[in-house]
Amino acid sequence: MIELMKLPFGYEDLEPVISKETLEYHHDKHHQAYVNKLNELLEGTEFADKCVCEVLKNLDKLPADKKQAIINQGGGVHNHNVYWSELDKNGAKEPTGALKEAIDRDFGSFDDFKEAFQKAGAGHFGSGWVWLVEKDGKLEIMTTLNQDAPISQGYKELLNNDVWEHAYYIDYRNKRADYLKNFWDIVNWDVVAERFAK
Numbered sequence: 001m002i003e004l005m006k007l008p009f010g011y012e013d014l015e016p017v018i019s020k021e022t023l024e025y026h027h028d029k030h031h032q033a034y035v036n037k038l039n040e041l042l043e044g045t046e047f048a049d050k051c052v053c054e055v056l057k058n059l060d061k062l063p064a065d066k067k068q069a070i071i072n073q074g075g076g077v078h079n080h081n082v083y084w085s086e087l088d089k090n091g092a093k094e095p096t097g098a099l100k101e102a103i104d105r106d107f108g109s110f111d112d113f114k115e116a117f118q119k120a121g122a123g124h125f126g127s128g129w130v131w132l133v134e135k136d137g138k139l140e141i142m143t144t145l146n147q148d149a150p151i152s153q154g155y156k157e158l159l160n161n162d163v164w165e166h167a168y169y170i171d172y173r174n175k176r177a178d179y180l181k182n183f184w185d186i187v188n189w190d191v192v193a194e195r196f197a198k
């Protein structure tokens with residue numbers, strides 16, 4: 001059984017960037033629903049007791065009749081785990097050390113990176129995620145549709161932002177670009193650096 005991860009902060013701790021009401025729906029309803037449905041789908045398969053990362057790294061081994069449903073629900077569990085874990089209003093506001101060097105090398109500067117990440121997230125059509133990922137030593141910004149996860153394609157996931165409407169509509173209505181801009185106030189770059197160093 002996969003359990004819903006606990007939020008590593010209180011419901012009011014991300015305000016005003018993300019409200020208590022958004023967190024209550026986003027974590028307690030949306031994320032919980034992905035966990036419940038994934039557990040139903042994995043029951044009786046060899047993945048029933050595995051972590052969700054193992055499921056998403058081994059899509060070829062999933063039963064064909066359930067494969068797309070498991071990608072959707074498993075990604076829904078995993079992508080939110082990545083997201084909640086990197087958020088902290090009091091965390092490090094900027095990358096340092098090797099991560100900063102890699103960002104400067106591959107995007108020009110931290111400001112250039114942030115602008116490109118916001119642009120990719122704002123320009124993504126429909127539901128999905130915007131990501132900072134690494135493969136073969138190179139950093140990339142990418143977007144994924146729905147609940148697709150970069151780890152299924154062999155990427156190391158460093159940072160993501162949820163651009164499904166449920167992530168921002170209560171607080172920002174249709175202004176996704178404002179949500180993407182304010183997101184930087186709650187990213188903890190120490191967590192991103194730990195993922196990069198692994």
Ligand code: MN
Pocket residue numbers: 026030080162164166167
């Ligand atoms: Mn979401």
